[in-house]
Amino acid sequence: MNLSGESYGVIGALDAFPLRLAAKRVTSHGGRLHRGLTRGTTTVVFGRTLLARYDQNEIAHRVEAARDRNVRLLSENGFLRALGTLRNNAPANISRQSLMDQSKLDGAVLDLLTLFDGFEHHAEPYSFRDIILAKKYAGLVATGAGWSAIARSVHQIGPVGSLTALTLQTGVDKILSRDTHSLAELGGQRLLPLPETEDEVEDYFSLAENAEADGLFAEAATLYEHCSSIDGSDATAAFNLGNCLNKINDADGAALAYVTALSRDPLFAEAWFNYGGLLRDQGKIAAARQHLERAVEIDPGYADAIYNLGALEYDASDLIRARDWWRRYLELDDSSEWARRARAGVGLANRLMHRIGG
Incomplete structure (x- = not known):
């Protein structure tokens, strides 16, 4: 197994084992793993604990945001198979379209259930047993079940293939199995449920994200610091x-946090960029230049870093380098407000250089 060049971003805690253990395994095979979605992310893994923490609209929003970044989306089981910790399923030959045609399951629901391991296979091609599952799920959706209630319920019994022998029906916020005598929750006494696990770091991280989104930066900082110290x-x-x-003007604390992030992930382009911006604000031009250039070295298409390098060189009176960086920026963006400013900067640099004979 060679994961060289792969950068996995994990959204939500993994149900199988703690994130730090997954990170060690990925690193041992030449890859990277981190929380969330960064510029260097090649694959986003959606942990199944999201199903217990958020409603289906919030989860769908996060999935759509990841799709907009044009990265590969992978279920938790798919990730475990990539790591070699979960056996591969038997070969299958049923396409996504064929499964939809045969089951009448909506494509968006199919994709979300696949992403949260509602089928034996974590991607097409699917198996015949996956068609059986898809037909059952389509029936549940038709009676009012949400896709997240389905996904949350089916994982309470172990391997989803076990469901092919059960008759399912919709309950209140849960899926029930029915026989001739009774109803039972999936995961009930008759079905041997898996034990629930909790990820303390993920709880704190979610609270921190909410606080940050609400502008409560001091509170968010306390929570993020706790997450960082635990893992x-x-x-x-x-x-x-x-x-x-940085938002609450604790420059020294911010610098230490960025250094910590980079010591843990030297290819974290956004950390190089943000630390470079902090150093520039402090007047540490040489260090800021090094950090911004490192961000561009990691990600040659990092337009914000390229623009800021142009601005930094202009402030340092190096008009030639400023013009070169802004021209490079315009190769990536030629229509935004920042492109207009870069174009104006190139023109101003040209005029100033002409005056001084450059």
């Missing part, structure tokens, strides 16, 4: 801590 491999918590401390 010494979590670069994202340290990075977010730096951003919050």
Whole structure:
């Protein structure tokens, strides 16, 4: 197994094992793993604990946001198979479209149930047993069940293939199995449920994200700091801590947090960029230049870093380098307000250089 060049961003805690253990395994095979979605992310893994923490609209919103970034989306089981910790399913030959045609299951629901391991296969091609499951799910949706209630319920019994032998029906916020004598919740006495697990870091991280979104940066910083101290491999918590401390003008604390994030993930382009911006604000031009250039080295398409390098060189009176950076920026963006400013900067640099004979 070679994961060189792969950068996994995990949204939500994993149900299988703690994130720090997954990070160690990915790193041992040459890849990277971090919370959330960064510029370097190649694959987003959706942890199944999201099903217990958020309603289905919030989860769908997070999935759509990841799709908009044009990265590969992977279920938790798909991730475990990539790590070699979960056996691969037997070969299958049923396409996504064929499964939809045969089951009448809505495509968006199919994709979400697939992403949260509602089928034996975590991606197409699907198996014949997946068609059986899809037909059962379509029936549940037709009677008012939400996709997240289905996904949340089916994981209470172990392997989803077990469901093919059950008759399912919709209950209140849960899915029930029915026989000739009674109804029972999936995961009830008759079905041997898996034990529930809790991820303390994920709880704090979610609270921190909410506080940050509400502009409560001091409160968010306290929570992110707790996350960072619990999990010494979590670069994202340290990075977010730096951003919050910067918002409340704690420059020294922010700098330390960014250094911590970069020590945990040296390829974290956004951390190089934000630390570079902090150093520039402090007048540490040489260090700011090094950090911004490192961000661009990691991600050559990082337009914000390229623009800021142009601005930094202009402030340092190096008109040639400023013009070169802004021209490079315009190769990436030629229509936004920042593009207009970059174009104006190029023109101003040209005029000033002409005056001084450059």
